[in-house]
Amino acid sequence: MTVRTTLAPAAGMGWATQVTLFIAVLFLVCAWAIDLTPAALANLPRQMATVLSFFYPADLNYGATRVWPALLESIQIAWMGTIIAAMLSLPLALLGARTLFPRIARLVKLISATARAFPEILLAIYFVPIVGLGAFAGALAIGISSVGMLTKLGSEVVESIDMGPVEAVQAAGGSRLLALRYAVVPQVLPEIVAHWLFRFELNIRASAVLGVVGAGGVGGVLLNTLRYRHFEKAAAVLLLTILVVLIIDMVSGAIRRRLLR
């Protein structure tokens, strides 16, 4: 046995231990409530292995004829959604900046917080009956639900700028609008565009699932293939989705890094 020469942290039931115990008990209760028994857990690997073996080989022919167009549609939905959100959020981001419009900013922040609470798929549930089944409803849902986050991030960027140029424009007799145009927008635009691109990456994933409620894209295809247990076709959907998302993440990430340099 070694001799302790430094002070050990206080022994006994610290609050960390109590929290851990609480979480452990909560977890057991919840697991029991949803029937996740040890037996079911032990059975899982075998079950998963069986189903996964059905996924091979992927039906690449189906991938080319049905999945690829649906994936392109998902990209289009995400892009249009991001464009809608960018258009709406740019003025809101300026209005939401505490440093420029102290009074309106509070209201704008409240609105953007509410908009952020809505998952896009819940919005799509309302847009589908309005504009009909399909990609248009998806783009609107993605657009509206992205506005909240983009407004919040955008106004944080605006609040962090150097106010010197703004004061300079106003001191030279420029109006507030001119100050926005010549002192604020040039400072914030690269960072805001980077946020748009980041949101586009998120929206690709969001638009991929919208098909579940009939709002277009690749999600509906996956749901159908799995429903009819066509696992080789589902494998094609998964492979192509992973590939496309990885490529878009890489391209968009590279552009973002360049913008923020």
Next chain:
Amino acid sequence: MNEASRAAPGRPLRPARNWTLIIAAVGAVSLMTWWSARGIGFSLVELACNLPGGRRLLVESWPPDWSFFPRLLGPLLETLQIAVVGTVIGGILAIPIAVLAARNLTPGFLVWFVDRNFMNILRTLPDLFWAMLFAAAVGFGPIAGALALTVFTIAVISKLWSESLEAIDMAVPEAVRAAGGSWLAMLQFGAIPQALPHYVSYALYAFELNVRASMILGLVGAGGIGMVLETQRSTFEYPRVTLIVLSVLVLVLIIEKISESIRRRLV
């Protein structure tokens, strides 16, 4: 141009612009937008024509059908249970994955490389895709939802926490190694304690995301309130849909507020 030549002495130079880059960027964005708008049949005219219909839908969905509320309590509780189970299992599994993906702690390049790419692939698929996959594998119900959220939690926590681990002060772990400690001892006494507050914060953040996600998992049959939502939606019971959406929002906001206040104290 003219203005530039008349520039008074001392006037700052106009920053040079890279016109080729600007034109290329604007061109690419316009092309992409045109392609997308055509592809999805985007039209403001159609939107304007459909607005009266939309108003009718909104009028029909209000007021929410409050009498339906008692039947939501069970599914709402199940939703939270799914979120808890997914967060706890995923949170535990995320620890080794994050450690192996941290460049300064990983035992070898190959392990790091495989783990990093595994993490990136996990993150490409949206939560509902995992839910569909697990529903197909283990059958419809809350277990499929909990498994989907497990994967989703691993993806969120391991990515964020491996970055915190990379940012720790390496002096302490190196001291543990120098004193003859094993790799595990180095992790336990040198590395993890430094990043523990971040871990708790990310776990809470993942829990927030999971509560939000667990609300919609039921749309693909993975348990919780989403399954009620799906049946009411497909029969166009919009007053009930509104009630479900409202209760989901309130629950999500409450959980978020609690979790945010804990997180602010941590980091």
